[in-house]
Amino acid sequence: MTSRAATALACAVALAALAPRAARASAADAFENKVKPVSGQLYQKGGKLELTALGALSVDDAFFSKYQGGAKLAYHFNDYFALGLTGSAGTSSPTGSTSICPLNKTCTSASAAQLYQVPGDIKWITGLELEFSPIYGKLNVFAEKALHFDLSLLAGADLVSYRDVLKPADANSGQVPGNATSPGGHVGLGARVFFARFMALRLEIKDVIYSVPHLSSGNLQTQLMAEAGLSFFVPVVHRDDT
DSSP: OOHHHHHHHHHHHHHHHHHHHHHHHHHHHHTTTTSOOOOSOOSOOTTOEEEEEEEEEEESOSSEEEEEEEEEEEEESSSSEEEEEEEEEEEEEEOGGGOBOOTTSOOBOOOHHHHTTSOOOEEEEEEEEEEEEEEEEEEEETTTEEEEEEEEEEEEEEEEEEEOOOOHHHHHTTOOOOEEEEEEEEEEEEEEEEEETTEEEEEEEEEEEEEOSSOTTOSEEEEEEEEEEEEEEESOSOGGGO
């Protein structure tokens, strides 16, 4: 093999080795401006008021399905801790499990007197809530947009209004129960999905605990509630931006 042929062969081998690298570099350049790195906490809550319009419904209640609307006002001391005032009220309806099914007979709905003897007909709930938000995260959606969210732990003290529970003798004698109130509390989990610096979707699941007298199985009652709402933050400008 002549020196000219050897030189040509060496050049061909070098070009073949460089071709994949050039192709990879070209592919990287094509996506260079499409996949943007996400860093830092873009949506900050510290020093802001958060006003939330919310809707709530009961989860897995034995006697009454509850549907409520309400609002929450919270102040964020920083991005981790907030203190809020919350309130909701609404209506309820008997669940399917309140039907009476005698042996070998057609099932019928429970009478008013029978419903007066069971707990769970909550009228309204108001309370003070402490929130701790230790987690802030981001998810890339369709490789071009980032979805910002946070996760929270919730705990609070409540005042719960409910339809009073009658003893069987009182209910069967034709008495109609009034409303009663009880101190209580709740614990829960929350999440926000941020749409903008001033707006977020808020989702919560809470277990409300309160006391009802005249029950043979114990006075403490628990009610699992699922909430969803739209939050607005004021002021909408970061303190560092002013």
